[in-house]
Amino acid sequence: MLWFVGLGISGSKSIPVEALEVLSKADIVYLEQFTSPIGKSDMLKIKKMTNGEFKQGKRWLVEDGNEILKYAKTKKVVLLSYGDPYIATTHIELRTRAIQEKIKTYSIHASSSLTSMIGECGLHFYKVGRIATIMSEMKSLTTPYYVIYKNIIEGNHTVLLLEYNQDKDYFMDPKDALIGLIETEKGQKRNVIDLSTHVIVASRVGFKDQSIISGKISSLKKIDFGKPPHTIIITGRLHFTESDALKILGRCIDEPQDNSEKTKKISIQMMKKYVPMVRDALEEITPYYKDQKEFKVILENAELYIQDAEKFLEDGQDEVAVLSIGYADGLVDALRLAKGLEPKM
Template sequence: MLWLVGAGISGHRGLSLEAVQVLKKCDIVFVERFTSALSDSDLEGINAAIGKSAKPVQRWFVEDGREMLDAAKEKQVALVAYGDPLLATTHTELRARAAKASIETGVLHAASGITAIMGECGLHMYKFGRTVTMMSEPKSAVSVYNTVFDNLLLGSHTLILTEYSHDEKTGEPFFLDPTAVLKMLLDCERDLRHHVFSEETFVVVASRLGSSDSRIVSGRIKSLAGVGFGAGPHSVIVPAGLHFTEEEALEALTVCLDSPADNAASVKRISSQMIERYAPKAKEAVRHMRDILRKEGAKEKENNKGMHEVLDNAEYYIDDAERFLRQGKHELAVLSIGYAEGLLDALRFQKGINPWNP
């Protein structure tokens, strides 16, 4: 049998009475420390509680899983993990493999760091969107940036988990500092320019939840620049629109450096940004082209009749684009402004005049 056992968020002290009893009966106990931090002292505490030596294992061992599954066919085997054991996709996949191999499994749930972060900040859990992890690799920041952008468009908060790794040789843990997280996201803003992050963006940083020195700090990015967050693990929350009870909770339950703010207020869909940028330019191009045709005089009036009709259609498409945008039909809005610009470019090639540069 294979047991997946959660240790909760308080180290070995988070083990439930049931978990201790199950682990005492197991023939083999593995402890993984790659999903989050379980220190050497926690490992010693687990050993003392269950009366045997648990074996710490690396990520590859759990992902491979064959040794555990082979042993679980004949013996009682347990894998102890930080937080709740089924929040890690690696553990869920291991459980599914066990079921396919007709190996009985059991799950002992425990407190989850993810739900603890949401609750301790006082934010409403149902208002959170997709959770994402920020790694120290610069490419990771783009994915995080886009996830925050998508969540804000939906009016949802974003929980950003930060990189944790454990060097099996030195035993030293690495926690990505929140200051580095925010800097990478500001760098993304300079490249992508979707108005998601600025020095005024209000964020929440939760550190070491479940430990005696846990701390939650909230404020604008510029106010957090000089804060020392200490050892990890850390998580960052980017709130969207806040209910007044959430605002009150942030002010009461966190070290609140600034008044809570709605980060979603300044965020617009890319289609909205496009229409707002291109529609005025297209209207000006139409006016400029009409002025050119008008100046050619009555002699060319008949010849230019068809061109005026094309300009009429371009204006209709511009109006359609703005109407579709108001109706939330974003794809149709972009298509319409594209058709309008296409007609204007067709006239430009025919007349040899550039209406975009009056």
């Protein structure tokens, strides 16, 4: 028999009522701590809730799973973990294996920092996009960078989990994660993040010394966020009730702002560049063809497609807008090339 039990976000206090009996009757309780650190005093309190064997569930032990599954065939075994048990995919896989080996499984869900933190910051949960994890290895930052990019152009918020390594007692400093993202911006250049981006750092959510600090990255660079766990939220477009709540529920060093303003979609960035460029090129080439009737229709079409491109962009039909401005550019450049002028693409 194998129980997957969530501790919730506040240590021994946040355990669901129904888990108390399960913990006290279990033959073996594994406390998994590799997803988030658990303090010593909390660990002792949790141990007191158990009567059977109390063991550490290190990452390799849970990932390997053989010991846990072996015992679960004949004993009541509990795998206890921070937050909700199935945020860690390792636990889902272990449950799947257990069922395949005909071991009866049970789940007790608990509060997760992923949901709690959003409310603690005053943000609306339905505006949260895909989450991402920041690892200290620099090259791995392009994935979270593009997760933020895709969220932010839709106005969504991005939750960034930070690397935690239990064996090395290492929890990534939020400042290092932000610096890494700014470095990534230099290479990717999508205007996703810079020193003026407004960011929330939520630390120790659910504990007495919880702190929610937000501000421009330039301001946060000077802050000591204290002990882990920390999470970063890159906000997208903020509803006014979200800005108000953020200011009241946390400490805002700078006024919250709409980060999605500066991160325009690639298509919008392109249109900004190409519409005036094609207009200028068209104006320049027009006099060359003033006596050639057969080319007049091309000049007219070019002007119409520039106008269409602008209209499509207004309607939110970004792809058609880009296609149209590309087409207008092609019409104009054909006329330029035929007269030996440089093309403008």
